[in-house]
Amino acid sequence: AQSVTQPDIHITVSEGASLELRCNYSYGATPYLFWYVQSPGQGLQLLLKYFSGDTLVQGIKGFEAEFKRSQSSFNLRKPSVHWSDAAEYFCAVGPDISNFGNEKLTFGTGTRLTIIP
Amino acid sequence: EAGVTQSPTHLIKTRGQQATLRCSPISGHTSVYWYQQALGLGLQFLLWYDEGEERNRGNFPPRFSGRQFPNYSSELNVNALELEDSALYLCASSWDRGSGELFFGEGSRLTVL
Structure with missing residues (x-):
């Protein structure tokens, strides 16, 4: 069975600074x-996904993530954050294509991002 | 286009009672998924309905049940409520069983006293 860990419960970043969520x-x-991202008062929204191919994946809202097999990581990055990026971010993992189904997604516990002026 | 809608937003019950939560998927989506998000935990998969049938369930006791109606809306029932059932219950819908793209509602917060 798969599992996922988000080591940071809460991160605070200045507006305009770069961001990396582990x-x-x-x-x-x-x-x-x-x-996935959960903005205040909204449901979770898919930011990006990696199935195969290029290990650097581009998503919506200027986010990208890089799959590093050697480190078993899929960190989320953004070069310059905006106040509207304040939200809870969830990483999720699913099994490979031979076993995949939406119901098999395992979600992390989330990282809350706070943006300061 | 309307997103996934859930009701009620908040629900307070006492131990032993039953709770019913409702979900309307995005138009055209036939799959509905239910998740429990307890404090400090990630989303835990509860149930998956597709085309009116229960297709899979997570590691939860049978007192968690539900159904999907012909219009694809869904209902989650929790019987014999326990204190640890207090959580945010999220509903999601999808147009494809294997895309990984789930569209979530804002959730129903259940508090058990």
């Missing part, structure tokens, strides 16, 4: 990896 997974093969 995500580590455990899975025997190459997993499917996702980042």
Whole structure:
């Protein structure tokens, strides 16, 4: 079974600064990896996903993530954050294509991002 | 286009009672997923409904049940409520069983006293 860890419960970043949110997974093969964002008063929204191919994935709202097999990581990055990026971010992992189904996603516990002026 | 809608927003019950939560998926989505988000924990998968049938359930006791109606809306029932059932219950819908793209509602917060 797969598992996912988000080591940082809460991160504070200044507006305009760069951002990196950490995500580590455990899975025997190459997993499917996702980042979701939950803005205040809204449901979770998919930011980006990695299935295969290029290990650097571009997502919506200027976010990107890099899959590093050697480190079992899928960290989320943004070069310059905006106040509207304040939200809770969830990393999720799913099994490989032969076993994948939406219901098999395992979510991390989330990282809350605070933006200061 | 309307997103996933859930009701009620908040619900307070006492131990032993039953709770019913409702979810309307995005138009055209036939799959509905239910998750429990307890404090400090990630989203825990509860149930998946597709085309009116329960397709899979997570590691939760049978007192967590639900159904999906012909219009694809769904209902989650929690019987014999326990204090540890207090959580945010999230509903999600999807147009594809294997895309990984889930569209979530804002959730229903259940408090058990």
